[in-house]
Amino acid sequence: MNGETRFLADSMLGTLAKWLRILGYDTTYYSSIDDNHLVRLSRAEGRILLTRDTGLRKRKGLWCLFIKSEILEQQLAQVLESFHLRVDNPFSRCPVCNTALEDVPKYEAWGQVPPFVFQTQERFRLCPECDRFYWRGTHWQRMVERVERLKK
Numbered sequence: 001m002n003g004e005t006r007f008l009a010d011s012m013l014g015t016l017a018k019w020l021r022i023l024g025y026d027t028t029y030y031s032s033i034d035d036n037h038l039v040r041l042s043r044a045e046g047r048i049l050l051t052r053d054t055g056l057r058k059r060k061g062l063w064c065l066f067i068k069s070e071i072l073e074q075q076l077a078q079v080l081e082s083f084h085l086r087v088d089n090p091f092s093r094c095p096v097c098n099t100a101l102e103d104v105p106k107y108e109a110w111g112q113v114p115p116f117v118f119q120t121q122e123r124f125r126l127c128p129e130c131d132r133f134y135w136r137g138t139h140w141q142r143m144v145e146r147v148e149r150l151k152k
């Protein structure tokens, strides 16, 4: 399981934060936050700070990973490799708000998702925090396949 590795992404890494959540990793992100606050949160919550900021990288006593690439897939691959993580619990966390998703019976998705999706998907998950429904769409599958390829 991946429950122990938690992240805090700096304000330049919103897309990376969203995708780490999709892959199942607890990742907080604030679009507007100053460096000192980021550092405090990282320490207080025991989160690994993901940053592209060379200044933050030099802070002492901070558990952080300097993200080298500007390309999302390379960023994801770097994070997964650095902490020996596997994509073994994807689709378990809301990409919007980071809350753990709940499995819901298919009928609950009726009228809440596009008709085609309702017809073609069997499994749905719901974010109890922001009431969004999720399913394994083609975009998600393509992305996971690409991340898997990068890891080899």
Ligand SMILES: [Zn+2]
Pocket: 094, 095, 096, 097, 098, 099, 127, 128, 129, 130, 131, 132
């Ligand atoms: Zn949510």
